[in-house]
Amino acid sequence: MAAAVGCGASAPWASYAVGGWGDFLSSAGEPAAEWGYQGEKGPAHWGELNAAFRQCSRGKAQSPVDIRNPLPVRMPPLSFHYRANRVSMVNTGNTVEVDYEPGSYILFGSHRYDLKQFHFHTPSEHTLYGERQDMEIHLVHEDRAGNVAIVAVFVRGGRRNNNVLFRLLERLPSGQGEHYYNREMGINATFLLPLRRDYLSYEGSLPIPPCSEGVRWLVLMNPVDVPRVYIQELHALMGNNSRPLQALNNRVLLLER
Numbered sequence: 540m541a542a543a544v545g546c547g548a549s550a551p552w553a554s555y556a557v558g559g560w561g562d563f564l565s566s567a568g569e570p571a572a573e574w575g576y577q578g579e580k581g582p583a584h585w586g587e588l589n590a591a592f593r594q595c596s597r598g599k600a601q602s603p604v605d606i607r608n609p610l611p612v613r614m615p616p617l618s619f620h621y622r623a624n625r626v627s628m629v630n631t632g633n634t635v636e637v638d639y640e641p642g643s644y645i646l647f648g649s650h651r652y653d654l655k656q657f658h659f660h661t662p663s664e665h666t667l668y669g670e671r672q673d674m675e676i677h678l679v680h681e682d683r684a685g686n687v688a689i690v691a692v693f694v695r696g697g698r699r700n701n702n703v704l705f706r707l708l709e710r711l712p713s714g715q716g717e718h719y720y721n722r723e724m725g726i727n728a729t730f731l732l733p734l735r736r737d738y739l740s741y742e743g744s745l746p747i748p749p750c751s752e753g754v755r756w757l758v759l760m761n762p763v764d765v766p767r768v769y770i771q772e773l774h775a776l777m778g779n780n781s782r783p784l785q786a787l788n789n790r791v792l793l794l795e796r
């Protein structure tokens with residue numbers, strides 16, 4: 540699966556898109572605890588943990604950010620072309636990541652980005668006017684040149700059931716490094732998206748080490764509702780895995796008008 544995503548050296552975030560955390564884990568059973576969200580390996584220290592992580596402390600266009608007063612402009616249409624996919628997931632120790640086979644993509648204008656994986660953060664990483672939401676899903680995409688686009692979906696505890704999460708939660712890999720694969724069971728990430736897909740866009744970074752910049756963020760403004768207990772189950776497994784807010788500096792948040 541790592542194939543086509545190459546351009547490795549020129550795109551330091553490429554390994555993230557292919558399941559960077561997964562790569563840590565598959566390397567001879569090494570623990571994935573190079574970084575985390577608490578204490579000495581937490582976000583305040585990421586930049587010092589590894590020379591390759593320097594952007595985490597020095598970058599000027601980092602993610603996540605607080606979303607407020609976006610600028611309404613005409614934006615390219617954003618469309619989703621996700622197919623059903625066999626369930627393949629891994630507990631990385633920092634999140635639960637669900638890998639996607641080739642063939643699912645978004646079009647941002649006419650630019651195609653292929654879906655590689657999605658994963659979860661509790662609570663949300665981006666905030667809306669200073670408020671964290673219950674959960675945030677990141678759908679990580681990459682184009683043929685190795686440029687990354689991440690679609691962020693806010694999730695709220697509510698009543699509406701969600702069949703994708705239901706299927707995943709039944710089988711969550713509970714231990715760090717544990718995988719789950721089922722060729723008989725399909726999920727379609729389309730059903731993790733809100734029906735209304737107004738979006739906001741800005742230039743940011745991976746919100747995890749190595750914090751590489753040049754990431755196109757597409758934040759869907761309408762949340763999806765899922766049963767609160769689903770969010771609690773994921774949180775019980777992952778703990779708090781949200782990076783603190785980063786300075787916007789001179790970036791502009793563009794809202795689809």
Ligand SMILES: [Zn+2]
Pocket residue numbers: 658659660677746
């Ligand atoms: Zn993420």
